[in-house]
Amino acid sequence: MTDTIFALSSGSLPSGLAVVRVSGPAVRFVIETTIGRPPEPRRAALKTIRDTNGEAIDRGLALFFPAPGSFTGEDVAEFHLHGGRAVVAAFLAFLGSLPGLRLAEAGEFTRRAFDNGQLDLTEAEGLADLIAAETEAQRRLALRLAGGAFRARAEDWRRRLIDLRAYVEADLDFSDEEDVPDDVSGGVGIGIAALRDEMERELTAGQRGERIRDGFEVVVLGPPNAGKSSLVNVLAERDVAIVTDIPGTTRDLLEVHLDLGGYAVTLVDTAGLRDGGDVIEAEGMRRGRVRAAAADLILWLDEEGDGAPEDVVGLGVRILSIHAKIDLHSPGREGLGVSVHDRASIDRLLQRLAQEAASRLGGEAPLVSRARQRQCLDQAVATLRDAESPGLPKEIMADRLRQAGEALGRLTGRIDVEEVLGSIFSTFCIGK
Numbered sequence: 001m002t003d004t005i006f007a008l009s010s011g012s013l014p015s016g017l018a019v020v021r022v023s024g025p026a027v028r029f030v031i032e033t034t035i036g037r038p039p040e041p042r043r044a045a046l047k048t049i050r051d052t053n054g055e056a057i058d059r060g061l062a063l064f065f066p067a068p069g070s071f072t073g074e075d076v077a078e079f080h081l082h083g084g085r086a087v088v089a090a091f092l093a094f095l096g097s098l099p100g101l102r103l104a105e106a107g108e109f110t111r112r113a114f115d116n117g118q119l120d121l122t123e124a125e126g127l128a129d130l131i132a133a134e135t136e137a138q139r140r141l142a143l144r145l146a147g148g149a150f151r152a153r154a155e156d157w158r159r160r161l162i163d164l165r166a167y168v169e170a171d172l173d174f175s176d177e178e179d180v181p182d183d184v185s186g187g188v189g190i191g192i193a194a195l196r197d198e199m200e201r202e203l204t205a206g207q208r209g210e211r212i213r214d215g216f217e218v219v220v221l222g223p224p225n226a227g228k229s230s231l232v233n234v235l236a237e238r239d240v241a242i243v244t245d246i247p248g249t250t251r252d253l254l255e256v257h258l259d260l261g262g263y264a265v266t267l268v269d270t271a272g273l274r275d276g277g278d279v280i281e282a283e284g285m286r287r288g289r290v291r292a293a294a295a296d297l298i299l300w301l302d303e304e305g306d307g308a309p310e311d312v313v314g315l316g317v318r319i320l321s322i323h324a325k326i327d328l329h330s331p332g333r334e335g336l337g338v339s340v341h342d343r344a345s346i347d348r349l350l351q352r353l354a355q356e357a358a359s360r361l362g363g364e365a366p367l368v369s370r371a372r373q374r375q376c377l378d379q380a381v382a383t384l385r386d387a388e389s390p391g392l393p394k395e396i397m398a399d400r401l402r403q404a405g406e407a408l409g410r411l412t413g414r415i416d417v418e419e420v421l422g423s424i425f426s427t428f429c430i431g432k
């Protein structure tokens with residue numbers, strides 16, 4: 001028989017309340033042992049919670065969610081206890097002493113929900129992201145995913161693929177007969193193109209999704225001693241990077257994470273760019289350039305206001321040029337000036353960065369936000385493109401449609417799920 005699992009599902013103790021969740025076949029037994037008669041389904045009941053000897057452990061709310069109308073799809077109970085360490089320890093120890101009960105592993109409640117068809121893989125990923133979300137944009141993105149928006153979309157695509165395949169196969173079966181109109185395959189072609197077009201649009205929007213989830217990347221470049229590390233420290237409001245008046249102080253890449261206007265932004269400090277320098281500095285510069293080439297924005301910093309040199313412009317990344325140390329230079333220069341000693345200039349820069357992030361990542365929350373999702377969808381699009389090749393034999397077209405359906409099956413976890421499950425559910429915390 002399946003184990004009944006339990007865990008503290010709320011945060012660290014002590015706290016006002018602690019929520020302990022139990023899921024599995026022994027839930028009714030747990031309820032009868034601790035509070036007697038089960039409360040009405042999904043209704044909170046205030047009860048004294050007792051151990052097997054009838055001794056009170058705490059007084060709190062108990063809820064019962066009978067299968068299948070629960071998060072996991074199994075019988076589930078929730079106990080809202082006082083969030084004291086001894087209270088929770090006593091209750092968990094008591095649960096562990098009951099036959100068939102054990103502490104849940106990380107993500108095990110969600111894993112059961114998935115196994116019982118309560119969630120698909122994209123919804124499970126959305127839940128993991130919702131719990132990990134640190135900014136508003138991440139929260140909105142994750143909530144949409146967890147709410148089943150991607151699942152619904154993928155299921156619609158899959159149904160349409162099945163219909164298209166049915167047409168092609170019917171066409172195959174009757175291909176000898178005169179009276180099957182050939183425009184059936186014309187309609188199929190239009191159907192495939194429409195489907196591929198929708199998927200491609202989601203892939204494009206997904207570039208935003210991955211950036212929202214993983215962070216909008218800003219790499220700070222400039223000559224040595226321009227004040228890059230000082231600026232990164234001020235923006236991060238922490239003393240993360242070493243600052244000295246010696247040119248070539250920074251060698252390693254150093255990243256800090258900011259929340260700018262609800263968007264996650266990764267700010268990367270780099271080694272100052274100049275000719276010469278020792279081997280270590282040269283390697284630092286190389287790494288800085290590589291990172292910058294993949295960034296969303298380069299923050300070019302110099303004291304002269306010369307702007308980024310040709311080789312940096314040649315990276316093809318959007319550049320925001322900044323005059324550093326404006327407290328040392330005469331005012332009236334053009335462009336965005338910054339001094340770490342002038343709070344107003346820092347606030348202007350922060351505002352500008354938030355605008356940059358918003359203009360690149362704003363709009364309706366996309367569906368695709370993970371490399372895994374993108375890869376599945378990429379595959380579906382590639383096979384559909386194949387299916388559209390002119391003069392393709394019907395058998396092969398039908399097979400391509402089947403393969404596209406399989407790619408969607410991998411996306412939602414309908415097929416080939418084992419290899420990705422471990423990596424997804426291990427990112428969950430215990431109790432989820």
Ligand SMILES: Nc1nc2c(ncn2[C@@H]2O[C@H](COP(=O)(O)OP(=O)(O)OP(=O)(O)O)[C@@H](O)[C@H]2O)c(=O)[nH]1
Binds near residue numbers: 222226231247
């Ligand atoms: N007056 C003034 N001095 C600054 C400002 N920003 C940085 N400095 C000084 O400039 C010097 C170099 O600063 P860093 O932040 O180390 O410069 P960097 O660009 O990171 O230098 P490298 O890592 O060597 O490439 C230090 O002495 C800082 O105190 C500023 O806005 N105004």
Ligand SMILES: [K+]
Binds near residue numbers: 248249
């Ligand atoms: K320096």
Ligand SMILES: [Mg+2]
Binds near residue numbers: 241242249269271272
């Ligand atoms: Mg530095």
